[in-house]
Amino acid sequence: MIRVVLVDDHPVVRDGLAGQIASQDDLTVAGEAGGGHEALALVERLRPDLVVTDLRMRTGDGVELIEALRRRVPAVAVLVLTTYGTEADLLPALEAGATSILLKDASRQELFHAVRMTSRGETVLSPAVAELLVRRYRTDGQADGVSLSPRELEILGLVADGTANREIGRTLHISETTVKTHLVRVYAKLEVSDRAAAVASAYRRGLLRLRS
Incomplete structure (x- = not known):
């Protein structure tokens, strides 16, 4: 069973994600948090396999959470699930140590695949994110x-x-x-x-x- 902690400051979004994850026999939601500080304490206590987090939150920056997780709970994989696909949002997340990045327009099957792969330490990137990285590389x-x-x-x-x-x-x-x-x-x-x-x-x- 893959144990997931969800981090998003919108309860409706968390409820939707929790419902989707619970529909899979091998996935379970171990806990939920509305921001970075709450999430870090929860992850340190629960030690899940995976954290699924937004980047922009009213109660704590997602990049700061990723950095803290890498320092304090390095074994936990991090899947960023965000609406914002800009270089300014995504590159800092990768540099902070995010394992995977998925945009919120992903299908349920893409989400399930990303959760499973990321929990094993594999990197999954939305096509738009991969394209952004390629453009950045070409620009150089x-x-x-x-x-x-x-x-x-x-x-x-x-x-x-x-x-x-x-x-x-x-x-x-x-x-x-x-x-x-x-x-x-x-x-x-x-x-x-x-x-x-x-x-x-x-x-x-x-x-x-x-x-x-």
Whole structure:
């Protein structure tokens, strides 16, 4: 059972999300909070698998909550569910350590998929979010030819071997959050939104080679 804490300052939104999540046999809502301070205390007490949080709230900023969770409850994955798809909103969330980002116009099936994948430490990005990251990368003038750094190739090679983010971190002696940050950059460079597509694209481009 995947235990979820919902964080949103609109009770009607929380009720709707709670109802959708409760409709799935493998998902349950462990708790709800209307803002960052309340949410942090709740997560520290309940230790859920996943926090689903908005970014803009009257009672606490979502990015500040993500930063606090990364410091104090680093094992808990964070799925951002937001209406705001601007670079100014999303990039700080990723930099703070958000595992996944989904926009609120996502379908129920997309939400369920994101909850399940994110709870396992996988990164899921809405197509609009992935497109934003690609545009940002292109704006930097680096995307004429895709080039991954040695560390990014190292991580992607381990992903191709089926290694989970946490184990990649242990193998490379870096934090799981750092692994996720590298993968987000890889997704942007390869113009994909998940691990499987990244590996497939890397093989297709010759960045990774099949090993005997």
